[in-house]
Amino acid sequence: MSRASTQRYKRPALLSGSRPPTVKAKHAALSSKATRNLIRSHHRLLKARAQAVQAGDDILAGKIDAQIRGNGGLKSYQLASKLGQSSDRGGDSSRVLVDWMAPRLLPLENTPYKLRVLEIGALSTKNACSMNKCLEVTRIDLNSQEPGILKQDFMERPLPNDEGDRFHIISLSLVLNYVPDAAGRGDMLKRCVSFMTKASPSGSSLAITPSLFFVLPVACVTNSRYLTESRLQDIMSSMGFVLAKSKQTSKLIFQLWDHAGDYEPKPFRKETLNPGKSRNNFAIVVK
Numbered sequence: 001m002s003r004a005s006t007q008r009y010k011r012p013a014l015l016s017g018s019r020p021p022t023v024k025a026k027h028a029a030l031s032s033k034a035t036r037n038l039i040r041s042h043h044r045l046l047k048a049r050a051q052a053v054q055a056g057d058d059i060l061a062g063k064i065d066a067q068i069r070g071n072g073g074l075k076s077y078q079l080a081s082k083l084g085q086s087s088d089r090g091g092d093s094s095r096v097l098v099d100w101m102a103p104r105l106l107p108l109e110n111t112p113y114k115l116r117v118l119e120i121g122a123l124s125t126k127n128a129c130s131m132n133k134c135l136e137v138t139r140i141d142l143n144s145q146e147p148g149i150l151k152q153d154f155m156e157r158p159l160p161n162d163e164g165d166r167f168h169i170i171s172l173s174l175v176l177n178y179v180p181d182a183a184g185r186g187d188m189l190k191r192c193v194s195f196m197t198k199a200s201p202s203g204s205s206l207a208i209t210p211s212l213f214f215v216l217p218v219a220c221v222t223n224s225r226y227l228t229e230s231r232l233q234d235i236m237s238s239m240g241f242v243l244a245k246s247k248q249t250s251k252l253i254f255q256l257w258d259h260a261g262d263y264e265p266k267p268f269r270k271e272t273l274n275p276g277k278s279r280n281n282f283a284i285v286v287k
């Protein structure tokens with residue numbers, strides 16, 4: 001046996017080991033598992049709360065509110081979501097949007113024109129879409145974390161008065177699955193259509209196809225009793241959307257839907273499409 005293989009391998013010292021003990025990370029790091037648990041538990045509580053409200057049980061809804069607060073509320077949930085966006089945990093999902101839009105943004109380069117983006121559920125003013133020079137991003141969230149993010153519920157955002165209030169791109173990244181009830185998700189998708197426009201940025205003559213970008217946990221589409229890729233396709237096409245891009249990772253599904261068809265929404269109810277004990281209950285209901 002060679003001398004090298006008998007000698008115990010000594011791991012090279014990490015640079016962090018030479019840091020003085022007073023230099024601490026900005027946030028106490030949550031493990032990926034703790035982050036996931038916090039996010040799941042917040043979703044579970046929101047769903048239970050929505051059911052209690054629907055059943056008219058104010059006392060139970062109040063108790064669940066207290067539990068949500070006890071877990072750190074929306075603020076802790078957002079912190080956990082932000083950690084999920086860090087590059088070591090899958091990264092910023094808006095990078096996919098920017099990559100997909102790149103060919104369409106080429107004609108805007110070196111012009112003063114920009115496409116208007118509405119980012120619903122925005123956690124940062126410095127993600128890839130915000131940093132792109134061809135995009136002008138309006139960011140909203142139920143709880144704003146930075147001055148560049150407007151605290152607003154999209155479902156209560158005043159409907160547009162004119163083209164300037166509408167958008168060329170709407171981003172719903174991990175937002176639809178935040179909505180606690182199935183009919184609320186259908187309403188959110190329908191509402192997006194009212195905020196989209198084909199009109200070119202004022203002064204330009206660019207032909208525009210408005211798009212909806214969304215990201216969902218992959219299990220919402222691949223392992224639900226009530227939603228399949230084909231049902232999602234039917235719902236979206238009834239609203240005038242045509243699938244332009246799609247990509248799946250082990251955790252997430254990313255899709256870009258062009259609004260290029262006719263808006264003829266029809267009802268979709270919650271029905272078992274994919275039975276099985278190990279499935280989840282994610283659904284989109286359109287009324």
Ligand SMILES: C[S@@+](CC[C@H](N)C(=O)[O-])C[C@H]1O[C@@H](n2cnc3c(N)ncnc32)[C@H](O)[C@@H]1O
Nearest residue numbers: 081121141142143152153154155173174175178
């Ligand atoms: C999981 S975070 C997603 C953040 C980010 N877009 C991402 O991809 O990581 C979901 C965010 O959506 C926001 N949200 C959910 N429903 C909303 C609504 N109706 N209007 C505005 N923001 C909403 C929540 O407040 C939360 O911050």
